[in-house]
Amino acid sequence: SQQGEEDPQALSIQEGENATMNCSYKTSINNLQWYRQNSGRGLVHLILIRSNEREKHSGRLRVTLDTSKKSSSLLITASRAADTASYFCATDQGGSEKLVFGKGTKLTVNP
Amino acid sequence: AAGVIQSPRHLIKEKRETATLKCYPIPRHDTVYWYQQGPGQDPQFLISFYEKMQSDKGSIPDRFSAQQFSDYHSELNMSSLELGDSALYFCASSSGDEKLFFGSGTQLSVL
Numbered sequence: 001s002q003q004g005e006e007d008p009q010a011l012s013i014q015e016g017e018n019a020t021m022n023c024s025y026k027t028s029i030n031n032l033q034w035y036r037q038n039s040g041r042g043l044v045h046l047i048l049i050r051s052n053e054r055e056k057h058s059g060r061l062r063v064t065l066d067t068s069k070k071s072s073s074l075l076i077t078a079s080r081a082a083d084t085a086s087y088f089c090a091t092d093q094g095g096s097e098k099l100v101f102g103k104g105t106k107l108t109v110n111p
Numbered sequence: 112a113a114g115v116i117q118s119p120r121h122l123i124k125e126k127r128e129t130a131t132l133k134c135y136p137i138p139r140h141d142t143v144y145w146y147q148q149g150p151g152q153d154p155q156f157l158i159s160f161y162e163k164m165q166s167d168k169g170s171i172p173d174r175f176s177a178q179q180f181s182d183y184h185s186e187l188n189m190s191s192l193e194l195g196d197s198a199l200y201f202c203a204s205s206s207g208d209e210k211l212f213f214g215s216g217t218q219l220s221v222l
Contacts, residue, residue: 030209031209033209033210033211035213040199040216040218041215041216042115042201042213042214042215042216043154043201043203043211043213044213045210045211045212048209048210088153088154092209096167097142097159097161097166097167097205098144098156098159098167098169099144099156099211100156101146101153101154101155102153103152103153104153
């Protein structure tokens with residue numbers, strides 16, 4: 001079964017608002033990553049958080065990780081129309097090189 | 112900076128035909144991954160190679176095979192194509208630092 005499950009599946013907000021996406025996973029991990037995908041394009045790495053980290057920031061992105069709940073959240077602050085994309089979390093599986101992706105959240109930021 | 116290059120960008124095939132997808136990783140990246148993404152779905156891991164040897168295998172049908180060559184490029188060979196094989200096929204490469212760099216994908220349509 002798929003490692004990561006994301007919530008919500010779709011999110012529509014206005015420019016300037018914050019967007020929060022959540023991800024849950026099932027097995028132990030070394031790290032969790034978030035990727036962005038514009039429609040029909042390749043995935044782009046956004047941020048990586050290790051299992052011993054609780055929070056990480058990168059520009060307007062803030063990621064949290066709760067290993068006890070096996071969950072992570074991605075917060076995009078002050079959203080822009082250009083942030084419109086699908087966002088996926090991905091986890092290793094305790095040392096495996098491959099990444100297992102969640103089902104993704106489709107974010108629409110309306111101008 | 113050089114990115115992961117995939118060819119062709121689009122491919123249309125009939126049922127039962129064969130297809131070969133190519134991937135050229137970022138220079139000095141020693142690991143290549145193949146993912147399949149159906150419409151509205153999350154990317155599913157197919158297979159990976161490290162230093163030209165298969166390193167991991169996911170949900171890759173027996174009709175598919177892949178290899179990595181001495182110049183590190185990789186090819187995914189798909190035979191006896193079925194309608195359900197229609198998907199976006201991504202190649203990604205990494206240098207071992209856990210972050211994956213994705214190509215723009217090959218959109219395969221099986222008619």
